[in-house]
Amino acid sequence: MSKARALSGIQPTSGSFHLGNYLGAVRQWVELQNSHDTYYCVVDLHALTAGVDPAKLRDATLASAAQLIALGIDPEKSTLFIQSHVPAHNQLGWVMECITGFGEASRMTQFKDKSAKSGSDRTVVGLFTYPMLQAADILLYQPQYVPVGEDQRQHIELTRDLAQRFNATYQEIFTIPEGYILKAGAKIFDLQDPTAKMSKSASSTAGLIELLDTAQANTKKIKSATTDDGREVRFDEDKKPGISNLLTIHSAFSGRTIAELESEFDGKGYGDFKSAVAEVVTSHLDPIRERTQELLQDKGELTRLLKIGAEKAALVADETVRKAYDALGLIPRG
Numbered sequence: 001m002s003k004a005r006a007l008s009g010i011q012p013t014s015g016s017f018h019l020g021n022y023l024g025a026v027r028q029w030v031e032l033q034n035s036h037d038t039y040y041c042v043v044d045l046h047a048l049t050a051g052v053d054p055a056k057l058r059d060a061t062l063a064s065a066a067q068l069i070a071l072g073i074d075p076e077k078s079t080l081f082i083q084s085h086v087p088a089h090n091q092l093g094w095v096m097e098c099i100t101g102f103g104e105a106s107r108m109t110q111f112k113d114k115s116a117k118s119g120s121d122r123t124v125v126g127l128f129t130y131p132m133l134q135a136a137d138i139l140l141y142q143p144q145y146v147p148v149g150e151d152q153r154q155h156i157e158l159t160r161d162l163a164q165r166f167n168a169t170y171q172e173i174f175t176i177p178e179g180y181i182l183k184a185g186a187k188i189f190d191l192q193d194p195t196a197k198m199s200k201s202a203s204s205t206a207g208l209i210e211l212l213d214t215a216q217a218n219t220k221k222i223k224s225a226t227t228d229d230g231r232e233v234r235f236d237e238d239k240k241p242g243i244s245n246l247l248t249i250h251s252a253f254s255g256r257t258i259a260e261l262e263s264e265f266d267g268k269g270y271g272d273f274k275s276a277v278a279e280v281v282t283s284h285l286d287p288i289r290e291r292t293q294e295l296l297q298d299k300g301e302l303t304r305l306l307k308i309g310a311e312k313a314a315l316v317a318d319e320t321v322r323k324a325y326d327a328l329g330l331i332p333r334g
C-alpha cells in the first residue's frame with residue numbers, strides 16, 4: 001500500500017520562526033515524514049496579502065526553507081518547495097474563486113478579524129481570496145491529510161466544501177482532504193502575556209522565542225518571562241499560565257513529562273526553573289540556528305534543493321490543473 005499523502009504550508013512572514021511555529025506545527029511535520037508521503041510548501045504568495053518589503057520577503061522565504069530543513073524536513077523524504085515556483089497554485093486558485101460564494105468567503109473569521117483591524121479600504125482583495133488560494137494549494141496535491149493548527153480549521157472546512165462542490169458539479173477530480181489538527185498540548189503562549197498565543201504579531205517581541213535569535217537573547221527572554229506571585233513550579237493553566245507555559249516548553253524539548261518536572265523542581269524557586277528552561281531551549285536551538293546559517297550561506301545548494309522540490313510538486317499539480325480545466329470545459333492548447 002502506498003503511503004497516505006499529507007500537505008501543509010507555512011507563511012514566510014518573518015526572518016525567523018518562533019517556538020510556537022516549531023512546537024505547534026513543524027515538529028509534527030517532521031514526524032509525519034516517516035509515515036506519510038509529505039508535501040511542504042513555503043507560501044510566499046500568501047505573504048503578499050500582508051503587504052511586502054521585497055528584500056524582506058526574499059530573505060524570509062529562503063530563511064523559512066532553510067529553517068524547515070534545519071528542523072528536520074528532509075528534501076529526500078518530503079517534497080519541499082516554494083509556492084510561487086509552481087504556477088498551478090494560481091491557476092487552480094482562480095477556479096476556486098469561481099466556485100466560492102461571496103457570502104461564504106465573507107464568513108471566514110480570519111478575514112473578518114484582519115479586515116476589521118485595518119478597515120475595508122486598506123484591506124486588499126487578496127486577503128479575501130486567501131482561503132481559495134489555500135484550497136488550491138491543498139487540492140492540487142490530492143492529500144488525504146492537512147496537518148495544521150486549530151486556527152486553520154475553518155479554511156480546511158472550506159477546502160473540503162469546495163472540493164465536494166467541484167466533484168459534484170463537474171467531475172470527481174479532487175480527494176476530499178481531512179484536517180489533521182495538531183496536538184493542543186503543543187500550544188505555546190507568549191512569555192510576557194501567557195494567555196495569548198505566541199505570535200509574531202504580538203505588540204512586543206519580548207515574549208517571543210525566535211529560533212534564529214542568539215542563545216543570550218533567548219535566555220534573557222525566558223528569565224524575564226511573566227510568572228505569578230507564588231513560588232511553586234506546578235502546572236495550572238488558570239492560576240499559573242506563565243509557569244505552565246514554561247513547563248510545556250521544557251517538556252517539549254526535554255521529553256520529560258510535566259509530572260516529572262514538577263517533582264524535580266519541587267521546593268526550588270522560579271529562578272532555578274527558568275534557568276533550566278533556558279538551558280534546555282538554547283541547547284536544542286543552537287545546532288538548528290547553525291545549520292540554518294550554513295544553508296543560507298550556501299544559496300546555490302538551497303536553490304538546487306528547492307528546484308528539485310518545485311519540479312516534483314509541479315508534476316503532480318500540473319496534472320490536477322489539466323484535469324480540472326478539462327472538466328470545466330476549458331479547451332487544451334493542443
Ligand code: TRP
Pocket residue numbers: 007008009010011043046133134137138146147148152155
Ligand atoms: N493559512 C495557513 C496559515 O496561516 C498557511 C497555508 C497556506 C496553508 N496554504 C496552506 C496551510 C495549505 C496548509 C495547507 O497557517
